[in-house]
Amino acid sequence: MDDTEVREGIMRTLEHPATGELSLDAVLAALADPVRRTIVAQLAAGHEDQACLAFDLPVSKSTSTHHFRVLREAGVIRQRRAGTAIRSTLRREDLDAGFPGLLDAVLGSTSDAASDAAPETASAG
Amino acid sequence: MDDTEVREGIMRTLEHPATGELSLDAVLAALADPVRRTIVAQLAAGHEDQACLAFDLPVSKSTSTHHFRVLREAGVIRQRRAGTAIRSTLRREDLDAGFPGLLDAVLGSTSDAASDAAPETASAG
Numbered sequence: 001m002d003d004t005e006v007r008e009g010i011m012r013t014l015e016h017p018a019t020g021e022l023s024l025d026a027v028l029a030a031l032a033d034p035v036r037r038t039i040v041a042q043l044a045a046g047h048e049d050q051a052c053l054a055f056d057l058p059v060s061k062s063t064s065t066h067h068f069r070v071l072r073e074a075g076v077i078r079q080r081r082a083g084t085a086i087r088s089t090l091r092r093e094d095l096d097a098g099f100p101g102l103l104d105a106v107l108g109s110t111s112d113a114a115s116d117a118a119p120e121t122a123s124a125g
Numbered sequence: 126m127d128d129t130e131v132r133e134g135i136m137r138t139l140e141h142p143a144t145g146e147l148s149l150d151a152v153l154a155a156l157a158d159p160v161r162r163t164i165v166a167q168l169a170a171g172h173e174d175q176a177c178l179a180f181d182l183p184v185s186k187s188t189s190t191h192h193f194r195v196l197r198e199a200g201v202i203r204q205r206r207a208g209t210a211i212r213s214t215l216r217r218e219d220l221d222a223g224f225p226g227l228l229d230a231v232l233g234s235t236s237d238a239a240s241d242a243a244p245e246t247a248s249a250g
Contacts, residue, residue, distance in 0.1 A: 024234050025157050032153035101230035109149050109224040 014072065014079050014086070022075040022091075022098045030074035031106050035059055036067045040076060043090035044107055051085040139197065139204050139211070147200040147216075147223045155199035156231050160184055161192045165201060168215035169232055176210040 017023070030036055035057055042055055057064050068088060071077040076095065077088045095103045142148070155161055160182055167180055182189050193213060196202045201220065202213045220228045 024162075024231070025159060028153050028157035028231070032150050032157060034150060037149075099230060099234040101226055102234065105224060105226035105230045106149070106153070109227065 014081070016072060016078060017075040019094045019097070022094060024099060026074035027076060027095065027099060027102070030070050030076050033067065033070075035063075036071055036076075037106065039067060039071060039088075040090060040103075041107055043077065043088060044092070044103070051082070051087055139206070141197060141203055142200040144219045144222070147219060149224060151199035152201060152220065152224060152227070155195050155201050158192065158195075160188075161196055161201075162231065164192060164196060164213075165215060165228075166232055168202065168213060169217070169228070176207070176212055 017026075031040065038057060039055055047054070055064070057067075059067070068077070068079065068086070072079050072088075075091055078091050079086050079088050081087075092103060142151075156165065163182060164180055172179070180189070182192075184192070193202070193204065193211070197204050197213075200216055203216050204211050204213050206212075217228060
């Protein structure tokens with residue numbers, strides 16, 4: 001069990017920026033990625049407090065772990081350990097307080113995110 | 126004169142994404158910088174069609190040129206030559222059509238951008 005925790009490496013310390021200290025730079029950069037917007041959209045749609053692995057993402061586990069970390073460090077999501085899993089929740093209140101309307105505007109535009117995040121299929125550039 | 130144009134290098138081709146082809150990724154990434162948000166805020170505040178040099182930015186000319194280019198390539202601003210100057214306008218309609226509410230949300234949070242963009246003065250981290 002301790003082994004597993006060590007293997008999780010980067011996930012060991014779950015650091016979060018404080019409520020009043022979210023940076024707009026970091027939040028916008030975190031949201032500037034279709035996979036991360038998919039995660040946020042799923043959390044916003046009620047998949048709250050979900051284990052990272054339960055998300056349906058078109059990327060590897062390590063890439064997914066990276067994306068969750070970027071979201072957490074920007075203050076977009078909160079993560080906590082639950083046994084061997086990491087569960088995530090959206091920090092909607094903190095985001096709405098710091099950047100009113102931003103999350104809704106980004107989520108409202110997320111129809112394009114879904115297609116951006118999908119693995120390449122049709123539509124040659 | 127031709128010399129000046131060659132020296133401008135990167136500014137020679139003023140490419141813009143088409144109206145319906147703005148990428149949310151690119152727009153969010155472009156806005157994830159306090160200097161670029163200052164440019165956008167000044168354009169939104171009525172300093173439309175202004176030469177790049179007329180902006181009051183706490184960065185060098187070449188850094189400023191870079192920031193304008195990122196904004197243009199993301200479709201946030203439109204740039205055109207006016208003699209030897211480059212003039213910029215905000216693509217508000219295109220942004221509002223593609224990402225309703227996003228620009229206003231970002232600009233509404235821009236009070237923090239102003240302080241972020243200022244040269245270091247007080248407030249040790």
